[in-house]
C-alpha cells in the first residue's frame with residue numbers, strides 16, 4: 001500500500017522546495033518541443049506549491065549530454081513552455097553551484113520559480129557524486145520527487161539528495177504510485193492485459209509477474225510468433241525469437257496451471273516483405289504460407305481481442321499489435337486504441353509505441369491513465385521496487 005510522505009505532510013509556507021521533475025521532453029532539429037505532456041503533468045504540483053506559498057526550485061535533466069555543457073540540451077525551450085503554461089516568470093539559472101544561482105535562490109520570495117540548468121551538464125548528477133548532492137541539497141529545505149520517469153535511477157537528484165534532507169513525493173508521483181498499486185494489488189475484475197511489440201525478452205518479466213493477477217493476457221505484435229512457435233505452429237518468415245521459445249513455453253504452462261487465459265492471434269495480416277508498400281494478405285495461424293511474414297493481427301483476432309477489451313473492468317496495454325508505422329499494418333494497433341478509448345472502465349497504457357499510437361489518434365484524453373514513466377513503469381509491472389521510491393521516508397516514520 002502507498003504510504004510515502006507527500007507534499008501535503010509538510011507546512012510549506014516560506015520553505016524552499018527542491019522539486020525534481022521529469023522534463024526530458026522530445027525536441028526536434030530546431031529545438032522545438034514536439035510533445036509537452038511531461039511539463040503539463042507537473043502543473044498540479046507547481047500550482048499546489050504556489051498556493052502553499054513555497055519557494056520553488058525546479059531541477060530536471062534533458063537528453064544525454066553526458067556530464068558536459070551541450071547547448072542543444074539547454075532547458076531554455078522547456079523553461080519557456082513552462083512560463084506559458086504556469087503564466088509566471090521562470091528564471092533559468094546557469095548551473096547548480098554557480099555563485100549567482102546561490103545568491104538568487106537566497107533572495108527568492110514566496111511563489112517564485114527558479115529552474116536549474118540541465119542537471120546532466122554536471123558529471124556529478126549521474127554519478128550520484130557526494131559533492132554534487134551537497135550543492136543541490138544546500139539550495140533548499142525540503143526535497144520533493146515528482147519525476148516518476150527517473151525513479152528507477154540512483155542519480156544525485158533522484159536518490160542522493162533524498163538521503164540527506166527532509167523529503168517527499170509530489171502529486172504526480174503520488175498519482176502514478178497509487179495507480180500502479182491498485183492495478184497490481186487490487187484491480188477491478190476482469191483484468192485484461194494486452195501486450196505487443198517485437199521483443200519477448202523485454203516483456204517476459206512483466207508477463208511472469210502479471211500471470212497471477214490478470215484474468216486474460218492477450219498477445220499481439222511480433223512477440224506473438226514466438227509464443228505460437230512454442231505451441232508448435234510454423235509461421236513462415238514471421239519474426240520468431242528461437243532462443244526465447246522455451247521461455248514462452250514456460251509462460252504458457254504456468255498460465256495453464258494458474259487458470260489464466262492467454263490468447264494468441266488466430267489470424268494475421270501478412271506480407272512477403274517488411275515494407276510499407278508490401279501487399280497485405282489475411283492468413284490463419286494454422287495455414288501460414290512459408291513465403292509470408294505476419295505484420296499485424298488479423299480481423300478475427302481483432303474481433304476477439306476487442307470483445308475482451310470491451311468487457312474488462314481494468315485494461316493494461318503495452319506494445320503495438322503490428323508494424324503500426326506502416327499504414328497497411330496499423331489497423332490492429334489503432335483499433336485496440338479506439339476500443340480502449342470508448343471503455344467506461346479503467347484503461348491504462350504504457351510504453352512509448354502504444355502511447356504514440358494513442359496520441360497519433362488524439363485519444364490520449366480518453367484513456368484513463370497514461371504513465372509518464374517508461375522504464376520506471378515497466379519495473380513496477382515486473383514486480384520490482386524503484387530506488388527513488390524506496391529512499392523517500394514512509395508516512396509514519
Ligand code: AMP
Pocket residue numbers: 196197198199202220221222223239294295296319320321322323324325351353
Ligand atoms: P518493442 O520495441 O518491443 O515494443 O516493439 C515495437 C516495434 O515492434 C514496433 O516498431 C513495431 O513495428 C514492431 N512490430 C510489431 N509487430 C511486428 C511484427 N509482426 N513484425 C515485425 N515487427 C513488429
